[in-house]
Amino acid sequence: MDKFLFKHIDNTGLVLWRVVFGALIAIEAFGAIATGWLRRTLIEPDFTFNFIGLEFLQPLPGNWMYAYFVLMGVFGICVMLGYKYKWTMFFYALMWSCVYLMQKTSYNNHYYLMMLLCWLMVFLPANRWFSLDAKLDPETKSPSMPRWVLLVVILQIWIVYTYASVAKWYPDWLDGSVAQLFMSGKKDYWLIGPFLQLDWVQVCITYVGILFDLIIVPLLLWKRTRLIAFCISIFFHLFNSVVFQIGIFPYMSIAFAFFFFSSETLQRRFLPKKKLYTAGEIKVPSYKPALIGIFSVYFVIQILLPLRHWTFKDDVLWTEEGHRLSWRMMLRSKSGMATYEVVDKETGNRRRYPIDSLLSKKQSRSVRTKPDMIWQLCQRIKEAEAKNGRDVAVFVDARVRINGGSLNQLIDPTVDLANEPWKHFEHHDWILPQPDSYKEKPKKDKN
Incomplete structure (x- = not known):
């Protein structure tokens, strides 16, 4: 187990992910201001519907939430640059968690995923290369990372996609009713509006959505299907971005590919000056028991939480009990x-x-x-x-x-x-x- 989890591998994928992820969370913060989302969601309402039990989380008075989001955007840029990475990632994760938990009117599974990824990133050594931290403090510089880092991210992604697929296995989705309802509201879209009303297009949306979520991670893991899976992923997520207008999530999902492609391929395309790490050292940290314990508990919760609606009476589509935090995306x-x-x-x-x-x-x-x-x-x-x-x-x-x-x-x-x-x-x-x-x-x- 030590050899499997703590063997060091090249960290090119993690480093590139940090750059893109930092840029995207900065865009999320500044974009909330630019699009009016912040004004409509947290400033204009007299109060917000927070997660029950967290009533102490309230928006700042007046226009102070603008300053709050500007600061988040600055932290996102620092993450992208790898400057004071641990602290800036921590504070962004904390501030975004407060935003997410203080309001449910704009509840979105993608916001929940972003919160989880932010906290995971706090614990990942993503600033060891191609960062200001590595440049300013050479002692932190390293071309490698333990394998558990890669496994943690891939497992989180896999859980999300799998549950998103399984949640669609119900009659109104399978018979195309939901896709027809969603697309009927997009008749006026320029160029593609009439196209989205075609029966065969709605059938494709229905079943491609199920199959994509179910098999995209296995296809990306297998070398022989990786490239075609990546091309499909680009089309799928860009289609969702255009049709459903769901912010940074499609682009973040495309960037997940950094964790699947080999370091040789990534270096050749993005970081040609970085020497490939091949030593394969095994470094077991002193905090190994705590690390394994924390992530074991975390993933048990991640696996069980989306199943909790089965413990409630009646259909979750009706009661909404167990709907949130369960990857039940765009379902009804x-x-x-x-x-x-x-x-x-x-x-x-x-x-x-x-x-x-x-x-x-x-x-x-x-x-x-x-x-x-x-x-x-x-x-x-x-x-x-x-x-x-x-x-x-x-x-x-x-x-x-x-x-x-x-x-x-x-x-x-x-x-x-x-x-x-x-x-x-x-x-x-x-x-x-x-x-x-x-x-x-x-x-x-x-x-």
């Missing part, structure tokens, strides 16, 4: 309507609560379909009413439509959600059982 279309009513416990007066006055447009859509955010808004309403001296009960009449199916009652309208506790590991009975009709396939409309 969900819409709905909800009415919030408050009842003054002292007077018995009942009135409809104007939630739109509290929320941004995107938040307003989420609190009509997502049970955890519905519950959080009820707590927020109760707190707001308490400040005005009123003790109220909050009732929600919410109905949802999944994948264009029929509209069905989601929340029990007789339950005071403001008085219900949140249970992280148990089913919530105020989420009504899924009706059989919610799985009715949508009728395709090609007009």
Whole structure:
């Protein structure tokens, strides 16, 4: 095991990955400002829907979040250059984790993956070559890395892709309903809009998505299929970038190839002045038990966490319990309507609560379909009413439509959600059982 994990190999792939990854996370930070994502998500809303239990994570007041993201961008550039790498990578990972956990309105599996990769990178020796750290402190310079570094990254990538494929194995995806719904919203795309409405294109999107996620890592690992797999990867991710507009993720995914191609190939293309490391020394560090223990626990969690929805009652598509942190990417279309009513416990007066006055447009859509955010808004309403001296009960009449199916009652309208506790590991009975009709396939409309 020592020979397998701690044998040193050439670090060209890791070094090149650091450069690209640093550039991409810097673009993510500066791009959030330039595109208005930061303003819409963290500055304009009166409050954010944080991960439950982390209410202390709140956006900075006023316009200070702009400074926050500028600082993140600077840290990203430092990572790219390999300057004070350990510290700059640590602070970016910490700051991005806070951003990710303080809001769920713009929840994205890609943001979650970026958070995990940032923390993994903190522990990887990615600044030992082609970096300012190596230039300023020659003692840190090294052309090699232990093999476990490569294995950790590849295993993380493999878990993500595999679960993304398996999650698509359900009827509405397999019959093309989801692809048809997604593409129907892209009819107006310049040049490719009409093309995306073709039946055979939607069939390709459906099944190529499943197969690509399932076999891309094995194909990249095998030398004979590596080049063709890389070409397919470029097309697949650029297609996703154009059609779904999902930020840096497609380009980050293309850059994963640095961990699969041989160092000889990478040096010939990108770092011709770097001498190939071939010594193959075995260096077992004194912290080996802690290293193996930490990564063992980490990967057990990564493997089990996406399976937790099977421990909850009813379908995760309906309840959303176990949906997040599970690589359930682009799986369903969900819409709905909800009415919030408050009842003054002292007077018995009942009135409809104007939630739109509290929320941004995107938040307003989420609190009509997502049970955890519905519950959080009820707590927020109760707190707001308490400040005005009123003790109220909050009732929600919410109905949802999944994948264009029929509209069905989601929340029990007789339950005071403001008085219900949140249970992280148990089913919530105020989420009504899924009706059989919610799985009715949508009728395709090609007009």
